[in-house]
Amino acid sequence: MCRWLAYTGEPLRPSILILDTQHSVVAMSLNSPLGAETVNGDGFGFGWYPEDAGPGSMPATFRSIEPAWNDQNLREISHAVRSPLFFTHVRAAAGPPIQQTNCHPFRYENWLFMHNGYISEFGLIKRDLTYAVDPSLYAHIHGTTDSEVLFHLALTLGLADDPIKAMRDAIRMVESAGNKAGNQFPMQGTIAVSDGETLWAFRYSSQGRSRSLFHSADIPTLRGMYPDAERLSAFGEHAQVVVSEPLSDLPGVFLEVPESTVAVLDREGYRHEPFLEA
Template structure:
């Protein structure tokens, strides 16, 4: 389907993870050993929040760069990801499962200060697309520019209170998908991993109706990794609060990445991270 990465922590050049890691997101675009598809070359997206301005009031709003080029072939991604410094960013490489290859179908999706991305699919989406799209709040409906199930899911979560209760809203959106799918005779309507952020916290979900979700991993805390690998010079790039959640481990070092359990949400914020049970399949 796709592969993605979310980072939060001390401000960092995104290229350190998107381009330069041993198994970077761009490397996953060309060869994804744990993915449903080996190659994810149907476009990419990169969304990032600016470094906090203590004089500015209100939430930080992200910037987004999306392209239908394969990630490994886009010079602009290389330029931007090395020029930008960000404390929180998303990166996504796409393998189109049906909706056309167009820029508006590339992740991440943005609304106000929110970013959203998804790896997976709503099974037989065409059967329930109309019902789900019409469940989106009328004020949000015109903002959907693409044709993907992921964008509808995002706007459904916004409709169901994402700004006030992210976990509850995503839970309600997925249950709405499952109810519509089951009514249409779809046995396992929901599949995937997804991430959402308001610019301060990242919520990363692993869930499928079948209980066999796409892969998802979370990095151990940086001080622990430094203690395990004191001679790893590359760790100097990362501050003590750096956290990564990603579809596949970014390197082969044992203990650095830990699998996020099935039916779980990983919550990453300035205080650290924790896991919560999400939904029963």
């Protein structure tokens, strides 16, 4: 469906990951070996927390319907800014139209959200799910995607207080509505969520066959494995990357996030927690 990358750690220029890696997200937009679609050219988005922003600050976003590989503005911005936490997403539209408001990541206050996957037969349950969104949040849904509705459901269900529980409750609501409409496997995907301090990366599908998801091993471990890798000098001790598919072919650099799992990444490192059961 789509491909995405999220970074957290010491501030760096996003272009180092978005453009300059062996299998960068921009490269994936043209050729995605592990994706459901090889080409992801139906727009892209880039969201980042500025280097000097304090806790609770709103992130900046840049979204476009241009293919990521052909957008000079993405290259300019990702070279110019520095950020301790950023998201980028390349889209392969599965139904909703190609328009800027349908490009990820989505933003609300200090939160960023992006999704690779779909709510199966969304049109059958769209009304029920959309009406379950809190009225104070409803006006913030600007596009037509299932992903944006899922984000606002999670916000409604307490994302700010307990992100894992809120995502669990939102997906259970999707599955309940889908099952009532006769759909056995309503939910598919990987999801990234952040408040600017912590990054939560979810891998889950109702069928137990989710899209691929990986995160990097910790930098001290990688430096021990590859002491001559000059590229690692660009990253600080707390740098961590979550991505739809590995950015390089070096063994051991990227670890697969298991099925039905949430990876929690922050200044303390990473940990995995069980997340629902298909």
